[in-house]
Amino acid sequence: MSLEQILSSLEQGKHAPTERWNPPYCGEIPIHIDENGQWHYQGSPIQRDRLVKLFASVLVHEQGDYFLVTPAEKVKISVADVPFIVVTWTKVTDVSPTVIQVTTNIDQQFALSEQHPLIVRNEQLYVDCGRDLWAKVHRNVVYQWAEIAQVQQHHGRDIYTIESAGSRFYLNQ
Template structure:
């Protein structure tokens, strides 16, 4: 293992083995994550970062539903869009070229790579970029980050129009197509 691989492993979040647990479903919990990545219990916002990180460590998506899953119980929660927001980026040297690393609103640092690709998904009538994460979860790119990355993307032409493409670790990731590119 080279130094770059070791550094990347140390930066990635430690995940609970949620997929290995098979607890009984215990119903719905009045917990929701709004479209800005804020966590709410009933009508009160949860503002303690440690509590949010604890909940996020056992969050899993199955189909269209989101659950907090522990060895003892599984409860469904509501997620308006993506449970996380990618808020900043930096480039690091990688074995196959520069790698784009995104930081979420929970301070998790994740490389854009085959395991965690950037994908365009439909939301609110628009194609928006999301970073695919572990356990079916995703992080929507914050608008400021999206525009910063658009400035760094390569504009490519094809039969369907223009595309903004980022290369991370030598692999292309579509950030926007001509329909979504700002004028």
Template structure:
């Protein structure tokens, strides 16, 4: 194993094994993640990063609904858009070419790859890029990061306009599509 591979493994988020648990559904919890990635319990914002990371480690999305799942219980929470925001990026060398890594608002590092691709989704009347994550979750690219990556993207003319393509570790990903 080379140093880059070891570093990448250490940067991956540590997740609880929720796939191994089958607890009963216990109802709705008044927990909400707003469109800016802020976490709220009832009417108060959760300001403790450690508590947010703990909740995020047991979160999953099933059938478009978001849940926190422990061995003992499963509760539904509300997510306005995506539970996470990709706030920064960096390039790292790999055997198949430079790979783009994203950092989320929870400081998780995620490689742009076949396991974690970019997808375009509609939100608030716009087509926006989202990084697909584990257990059906996603991170919307922050607007500043999106514009930074547009400068780095390959522009491809299409019949309807121009698409923006990012290349990461030898694969191509659609960042923006002409509408």
């Protein structure tokens, strides 16, 4: 697969077929994804969105470590928490049941569902982006969801939930 084919498939929202590649491990490179989902190379932010999307398309998570995988090589990178951030959302009401669609900092879109669940971990919200990759939900989105959430009492505590694609998701534990 050529670079142009990868970039073209990225624009269609696809990821590279990393599961079909088994390249040799070639060590670590100085790429880091910080807790805000910002990608850095040698300590400097990567400003080109298209380059970040290219890297994200070959990102894999294996046994707690993150790697960029191409047909020729596999290199380890560091990630502070998770690689992506949910930055916006939309409630799609012209389908039944109603769906909450989230968008990440690299323009990936997912419908909250059993396939892409919302979970609470360490008092933070995360969305499963597939391929064992996760997106942390930005605080602004959490506040917006809290405004539309259903509130239920459980053992004297308020439990906040939202519904999407026929599933209920908790905003707190």
